Amino acid sequence: MKKQIFIPWWFGIKTMQLCFLLASSSDDNMSDSGAVKLNAEDPQQLVIDNGIVQLTLSTPQGYVIGISYHGIDNVLESRHALHDRGYFDVVWNEPGKNSIAQRINGTHFSIVASDESQVEVSFVRTWTSSMEGTDVPFNIDQRYVLRRGSSGFYHYMIFKRPQGFPAVEVDQFRTVYKLQEHRFHYMAISDNRQRFMPTMEDRESGQVLAYPEAVLLTQPSNKDFKGEVDDKYQYSCENKDNRVHGWISFDPDAPVGFWMITPSNEFRNGGPTKQDLTSHVGPITLSMFVSTHYAGKEVRMAFQEGETYKKVFGPVFVYLNSLSGNKDPRTLWPDAVQQMYKEAQSWPHDFPQSRDFIQSTQRGRVVGRLLVQDRYIRGGKLLYAKSAYVGLALPGDEGSWQRESKGYQFWTEADNKGYFMIKNVIPGHYNLFAWVPGFIGDYKYNNIITITPGCLIKLDSLVFSPPRNGPTLWEIGVPDRSAAEFFIPDPNPKFINKLYNKQPKDKFRQYGLWESYADLYPHNDLVYTVGVDKYDRDWFFAHVTRRIGNGVYQPTTWQIIFELENDAFRGSYTLQLALASATHSQLQVWLNEQGDNRGVFERVDIGGDNAIARHGIHGLYWLFSIDVPSDRLVKGKNIFYFRQSNATNPFQGLMYDYMRLERPPTL
Numbered sequence: 001m002k003k004q005i006f007i008p009w010w011f012g013i014k015t016m017q018l019c020f021l022l023a024s025s026s027d028d029n030m031s032d033s034g035a036v037k038l039n040a041e042d043p044q045q046l047v048i049d050n051g052i053v054q055l056t057l058s059t060p061q062g063y064v065i066g067i068s069y070h071g072i073d074n075v076l077e078s079r080h081a082l083h084d085r086g087y088f089d090v091v092w093n094e095p096g097k098n099s100i101a102q103r104i105n106g107t108h109f110s111i112v113a114s115d116e117s118q119v120e121v122s123f124v125r126t127w128t129s130s131m132e133g134t135d136v137p138f139n140i141d142q143r144y145v146l147r148r149g150s151s152g153f154y155h156y157m158i159f160k161r162p163q164g165f166p167a168v169e170v171d172q173f174r175t176v177y178k179l180q181e182h183r184f185h186y187m188a189i190s191d192n193r194q195r196f197m198p199t200m201e202d203r204e205s206g207q208v209l210a211y212p213e214a215v216l217l218t219q220p221s222n223k224d225f226k227g228e229v230d231d232k233y234q235y236s237c238e239n240k241d242n243r244v245h246g247w248i249s250f251d252p253d254a255p256v257g258f259w260m261i262t263p264s265n266e267f268r269n270g271g272p273t274k275q276d277l278t279s280h281v282g283p284i285t286l287s288m289f290v291s292t293h294y295a296g297k298e299v300r301m302a303f304q305e306g307e308t309y310k311k312v313f314g315p316v317f318v319y320l321n322s323l324s325g326n327k328d329p330r331t332l333w334p335d336a337v338q339q340m341y342k343e344a345q346s347w348p349h350d351f352p353q354s355r356d357f358i359q360s361t362q363r364g365r366v367v368g369r370l371l372v373q374d375r376y377i378r379g380g381k382l383l384y385a386k387s388a389y390v391g392l393a394l395p396g397d398e399g400s401w402q403r404e405s406k407g408y409q410f411w412t413e414a415d416n417k418g419y420f421m422i423k424n425v426i427p428g429h430y431n432l433f434a435w436v437p438g439f440i441g442d443y444k445y446n447n448i449i450t451i452t453p454g455c456l457i458k459l460d461s462l463v464f465s466p467p468r469n470g471p472t473l474w475e476i477g478v479p480d481r482s483a484a485e486f487f488i489p490d491p492n493p494k495f496i497n498k499l500y501n502k503q504p505k506d507k508f509r510q511y512g513l514w515e516s517y518a519d520l521y522p523h524n525d526l527v528y529t530v531g532v533d534k535y536d537r538d539w540f541f542a543h544v545t546r547r548i549g550n551g552v553y554q555p556t557t558w559q560i561i562f563e564l565e566n567d568a569f570r571g572s573y574t575l576q577l578a579l580a581s582a583t584h585s586q587l588q589v590w591l592n593e594q595g596d597n598r599g600v601f602e603r604v605d606i607g608g609d610n611a612i613a614r615h616g617i618h619g620l621y622w623l624f625s626i627d628v629p630s631d632r633l634v635k636g637k638n639i640f641y642f643r644q645s646n647a648t649n650p651f652q653g654l655m656y657d658y659m660r661l662e663r664p665p666t667l
Contacts, residue, residue: 089103090136094133094169117147118148186329257336267408270295358426361453364454374468431448473662496511513615557642577589583651
């Protein structure tokens with residue numbers, strides 16, 4: 001009898017969820033409304049119209065200058081210049097030089113396909129040596145697709161580097177849509193993260209806080225916003241959850257929604273748990289393809305001179321919906337969610353005309369099962385890798401996927417018994433990686449996996465043996481790559497976002513929580529006693545600096561006190577130290593003699609993910625297995641000292657994920 005394999009189709013959204021129905025408010029919008037028409041007679045712009053949406057693009061640049069929908073001439077902000085409404089931009093630099101933020105201008109326009117069912121147009125920017133130092137060295141092809149009966153349009157980009165291109169470092173690719181300011185005031189990025197938003201004018205009249213994106217609203221047009229903090233990073237999402245977000249207009253004459261739908265994460269960087277931006281005050285809606293947010297320069301795309309490259313980013317779907325009757329405009333959100341499900345189910349789409357976009361028949365699948373074996377848990381019995389994240393990424397070391405930004409990545413979530421299927425994999429050579437909530441470390445399958453068109457690769461049961469040198473003496477936290485389980489203080493009432501006041505799980509998104517450490521520990525640092533203290537009450541979520549004056553900060557040293565009932569075993573103890581985040585930190589660890597020259601660990605300048613300042617509960621994951629000689633331990637009271645030594649600003653610091661002290665193994 002064959003074993004049944006549970007196949008999650010979308011990063012942990014269970015199959016049963018595909019069956020639920022949302023009350024769609026835009027059924028009429030999705031009906032067949034006639035042929036798609038293209039008008040390219042004007043040499044400076046073209047118009048594509050399917051009777052539902054009318055899309056106006058500048059030629060040959062490829063800017064989105066107009067989106068007409070549901071009686072609205074343009075849902076984009078027409079007060080902005082033509083190049084400042086809907087565009088694609090790149091942040092890049094030559095090695096060793098300053099970054100350049102560049103909007104991509106097409107120089108050659110062409111009609112790829114045009115009939116009654118679909119129009120696809122192309123805007124190409126070809127790099128030449130005369131552009132060196134001023135334009136990012138890629139050939140870039142921007143494509144727009146409008147289909148019959150579709151209440152929105154698709155957008156994708158093809159990046160290529162032939163031989164001979166110069167070296168370059170790239171921090172960010174994204175698309176930006178700026179909506180009508182007087183119309184769109186309600187933003188939604190999840191079922192529980194949606195609200196009416198302040199305006200750009202409210203931000204401009206406010207007080208800029210310690211981090212430039214954060215503004216205290218002092219003179220908002222709506223008095224309900226006074227005293228709140230607005231910061232675009234408060235609305236970040238992990239890639240696996242960043243599937244649909246956007247804005248709703250409550251205009252009684254034209255209640256409409258504008259949504260960015262991302263059917264697949266295969267073209268995003270950093271894996272399923274990397275955080276990135278969504279929508280924010282403007283009103284602005286983004287599609288982030290590549291960025292260094294919540295990870296730092298370690299995830300930038302770095303190309304050597306002459307290095308070739310090709311990758312397709314997207315398609316993403318810009319979806320518009322509307323209401324009929326007197327329904328609550330908020331119902332446009334569940335309709336957008338339903339549309340996201342439809343787009344994800346049909347991935348990869350079969351309509352893009354570029355030969356570089358790989359169709360489903362040319363892709364492959366990988367199935368298997370992941371088990372976990374820890375000899376100190378349940379006697380070393382094989383355990384199911386429940387809810388493990390399993391993925392394919394470019395070959396590299398264990399855990400390299402979270403720092404990898406050039407290639408495609410394909411991830412899924414295993415079921416309760418560890419079975420997984422990774423679908424729609426583009427042909428190529430990959431490593432299979434995984435990590436399992438509840439266990440430290442990363443899994444890597446030893447063999448290279450080669451995907452060929454139409455293949456189905458069936459792997460044997462795979463066994464992950466997480467890092468372990470001996471039995472547990474004590475542990476702090478939960479190994480889930482996040483600091484969410486630790487103590488997160490209430491925000492300063494002068495700096496709040498009301499959205500998160502009643503959402504305990506999202507309290508970490510409030511502004512300025514790092515300042516609370518100095519309030520709780522004004523003179524002496526955190527001391528945690530194993531067996532007495534509780535990590536959700538007594539372990540501050542971030543190991544930050546302490547402000548002691550205007551612009552003056554000092555290092556902080558935390559202590560962990562624990563008892564050994566007997567003399568230490570001979571041999572080496574192991575401190576398993578997992579970090580959920582690090583921002584330009586220097587971590588020093590001593591045992592029993594703080595500041596001596598025999599510290600057990602030191603690491604200089606760890607990380608650059610800025611998760612503390614940007615209201616993230618994690619950035620990049622780090623794991624250190626620290627050797628602790630037994631002669632450093634004593635019978636009775638012992639103290640570990642953890643010192644974060646860099647202290648030039650409030651945002652340097654660490655977030656701990658989990659730590660465990662293991663004694664030497666015994667026969």
